[in-house]
Amino acid sequence: RSYSKGKIEFGKPAHKCGNSKNTQAFEDYEGKGWQTGKWNIADKVESVANGTDGNVRLRKILFRGTSAECENQFNHYDYEINVPNGVYRVRARAGDIYLPTKQKIEFEGSRPFSLSLSAGEYDWTTERIVDVKDGRLTVRIYIDNKEVAGLSEIVFQKAK
Numbered sequence: 001r002s003y004s005k006g007k008i009e010f011g012k013p014a015h016k017c018g019n020s021k022n023t024q025a026f027e028d029y030e031g032k033g034w035q036t037g038k039w040n041i042a043d044k045v046e047s048v049a050n051g052t053d054g055n056v057r058l059r060k061i062l063f064r065g066t067s068a069e070c071e072n073q074f075n076h077y078d079y080e081i082n083v084p085n086g087v088y089r090v091r092a093r094a095g096d097i098y099l100p101t102k103q104k105i106e107f108e109g110s111r112p113f114s115l116s117l118s119a120g121e122y123d124w125t126t127e128r129i130v131d132v133k134d135g136r137l138t139v140r141i142y143i144d145n146k147e148v149a150g151l152s153e154i155v156f157q158k159a160k
Contacts, residue, residue, distance in 0.1 A: 001031030002082040002135075005157035008032065011047030011054030023047045023056055031082035042068040045077065048097055053122075055096055055152040058103075060145045072143070079154065081137045087160040088130055088137060095122035096150030103149035104142035108132060112142065122152055129159060 010022045025043040026033030034045055046057045058077050063069050090107045095117045106112035108130035115123055130137070137156060143149045 001029060002084060003031060003156075004084060006081070006155070008079075008081070008154045009054075010056040010151050010153065011049050013049045013051060013054060021047045021049075021054070021056075026080055028082070032080065035078040035080060037073070039073050040070050042070065050097055053097055053152070055122075055150040057096055057099070058141055058143055058149040058151065059147070060143060075145075076140050076142045077149075079139045079141070079151070081139075081154075081156070082135060083132055083137045083156075084158070085132055085135060086158050088132055088156050089127050089159050090130060090137065090139070090154065090156040091125050091127045092139060092151060092155075093122055093124050093153040094149070094151055095120075096148060099148045099150070101150040102144050102147040103151075105151075106140040106142070108138055112140075117150075 023044040024033050025036040036043055046062055061071050092105050094103055094115045100119050102116045104112040104114045107128045110128050110130055113125040141149050
């Protein structure tokens with residue numbers, strides 16, 4: 001599956017997103033997902049939601065205190081979307097419903113955006129124009145070992 005445009009929502013309540021929280025590891029048949037690696041035994045990331053909004057919650061240790069507890073070996077998370085090669089317009093909405101967040105968001109290797117947000121605060125990155133050459137639009141979220149990063153939406157569209 002491949003996309004030339006889309007709005008991907010993360011962690012939203014079931015009635016908002018058709019019960020798809022977009023927390024799962026990348027699968028070719030879906031054409032999108034998180035690059036989780038062998039370190040993540042759950043093959044997904046955490047999410048939180050209330051009655052109207054939601055987001056994925058990214059941190060160094062996921063699922064703390066459960067049998068799925070795992071530690072990310074890297075200082076980032078990658079969300080990838082299968083797309084035809086070409087130039088894309090892309091932006092993302094960051095934040096977390098309940099916790100303050102700190103994240104750097106990078107689209108396809110471009111200069112990253114740094115956002116530090118209060119609990120319950122969301123903000124959009126400005127739009128970036130990126131060139132995809134490998135058939136996958138990569139959104140990288142850098143994490144701080146002591147902080148939480150939150151991602152609520154990615155919006156993208158082929159420009160050329």
